[in-house]
Amino acid sequence: MTRGCFITLEGGEGAGKTVQTAGLCAALEAHGVGTLATREPGGSPGAEEIRKLLVSGPAERWDPLAEAMLHAAARRDHLQHTIEPALARGLWVVSDRFVDSMMVYQGHGQGADLAVMERLSQLSLDGFAPDLTIVLDIAAAEGLGRAGARAGSNRYERMGADFHERVREGFLARAQAEPERFAVVDAAADPETVGRAIFAVVAARLPVPSDG
DSSP: OOOOOEEEEEOSTTSOHHHHHHHHHHHHHHTTOOEEEEESSOSSHHHHHHHHHHHSSOTTSSOHHHHHHHHHHHHHHHIIIIIHHHHHTTOEEEEESOHHHHIIIIIIITOOOHHHHHHHHHHHHTTOOOSEEEEEEOOHHHHHHHHHTSSSOOTTTTSOHHHHHHHHHHHHHHHHHOTTTEEEEEOSSOHHHHHHHHHHHHHHHSOOOSOO
């Protein structure tokens, strides 16, 4: 059986990652590709337990390094129990966030040492990496406005405007440094337009069947 592909959607708060993850899976399914939608932090029973510690409570709840270590532990569980088994079955896995969020949120955003973040990434993933990472780019203020319109909020949304500007800059910097894995899509448009742009990138980069 042919191994599946792993696609991650990244970006700041309110960029539309959750909606576009579901939309991309639906578009791939229409082309005959079996998919699994997942998310981080979370995506497996153990990782979902860690998620509760990460997204709730005051913004200053965790030291950046401790926070990154929690993310890395959740990611390891997610990889072992959800992502790798699905890929081995030939499914294409689409994740709402993955390791680049840790690098950007805890590194660029919260000031954790990027070299330490890289070591944590290597330790938790053991050489594993997405086949394609799409950054949904939107102005930080606009994204936060969208996020604020949703019911409830998480502790990341309550961090300051400067933090969210650094997050946006961090994602764009990573995309520029690694263009063979990344693509950037303008997320300011309506969801249907953004979804078409995402699928066009996927179809250009990965072996999507031409017919359903």
